[in-house]
Amino acid sequence: MFALTHIQTGYLPNKLHGMMQLVVDRLWLFTAMSGIFHIAQVCFTEKRWRVAHYVAFLRAVNVGGRNVKSVQLVTAFESCGLQRVTTFLASGNVLFSSGTVLPGNLRQDLEAAIEQSSGFKSEVFIVSANQLADMLEGYPYNNYLDSLPTHCIGFCDFMSPEQKADLAAFATETDLFTADAGVVYWASANRQSEPAFTLKQLEKVIGKRITFRGLNTISRLCLKLSAMLAD
Numbered sequence: 001m002f003a004l005t006h007i008q009t010g011y012l013p014n015k016l017h018g019m020m021q022l023v024v025d026r027l028w029l030f031t032a033m034s035g036i037f038h039i040a041q042v043c044f045t046e047k048r049w050r051v052a053h054y055v056a057f058l059r060a061v062n063v064g065g066r067n068v069k070s071v072q073l074v075t076a077f078e079s080c081g082l083q084r085v086t087t088f089l090a091s092g093n094v095l096f097s098s099g100t101v102l103p104g105n106l107r108q109d110l111e112a113a114i115e116q117s118s119g120f121k122s123e124v125f126i127v128s129a130n131q132l133a134d135m136l137e138g139y140p141y142n143n144y145l146d147s148l149p150t151h152c153i154g155f156c157d158f159m160s161p162e163q164k165a166d167l168a169a170f171a172t173e174t175d176l177f178t179a180d181a182g183v184v185y186w187a188s189a190n191r192q193s194e195p196a197f198t199l200k201q202l203e204k205v206i207g208k209r210i211t212f213r214g215l216n217t218i219s220r221l222c223l224k225l226s227a228m229l230a231d
Contacts, residue, residue: 052100052128053084053228055221056110057155058092059123059211060199068118076113080106084228088221091213092122095224102126123209125155125182129225136218140178141187150192153218154184156210163206170205172196184210 056077060066070087073094077085084097103109110124127135135153145151159167164179171177174189175196184206190196192214203209213221 051097053095053097053225054102054126054128055088055132055225056094056096057125057127057211057213058094058114059125059209061092061122062090066118066120066122068114068122072117073114076117077110079113080109088224089217091217092211093213093217093221095221095228097228123211125157125211127155127182129222129229132218132225133222135180135183136215136222138180139215140185141176144176144187148187148189150186150188150190150195151215152186152188152192152212153215154186154210154212156182156184156206156208158182159206159208163208167206170197170202179206184212186212 058073061068070090073087074085077094077096082096082098084095086095087093088095098106107124107126111121114124115121139151139153141148141151158181159179167177167179167184176185176187178185188195192212199210199212
């Protein structure tokens with residue numbers, strides 16, 4: 001692009017020459033401002049692209065005497081370099097922001113920070129905003145929402161095909177299970193507070209630690225994550 005900084009118009013009348021130079025000056029200013037705006041837009045986009053939002057689901061928190069305060073959790077997460085940390089309900093749900101690529105040792109660091117703060121170990125399962133939305137959208141028991149009282153999503157480490165088969169065999173007429181990558185869907189004819197099995201029994205069957213949240217809680221978390229994305 002050629003530079004529009006000055007016009008060689010010596011043969012034009014002085015008045016017309018001045019008007020033409022003013023037009024060019026304005027055009028140059030507009031071009032410069034457009035460039036600045038483009039740079040700012042790129043920087044903003046890069047910032048948005050590099051920041052992602054997550055939920056950490058903590059296992060066995062604020063049950064059976066394993067109590068921890070919200071401020072303790074916030075402090076523990078912030079000590080691991082995470083931003084915009086906030087808790088949701090008292091069942092061990094922590095929302096936070098970080099880079100799109102999380103440190104490989106983040107989970108271990110969080111579990112250690114929580115244990116140091118609370119005095120007990122709690123497994124941490126981290127899910128991104130997009131992953132949680134996909135899990136909610138992929139819930140396989142929507143046809144039973146009106147007929148069954150309990151609908152939950154469980155978070156665990158990836159299960160092998162053999163472990164998934166063991167989970168399928170554990171299902172009954174009153175308790176339905178479907179396993180996917182790092183998630184277990186559970187629908188039951190019993191109330192969540194009155195299951196026909198204990199969590200330890202289920203964990204023994206699948207060979208994995210797991211923590212469940214009700215479908216309503218997951219829906220509300222997705223709404224909070226959407227609000228964070230909009231900020």
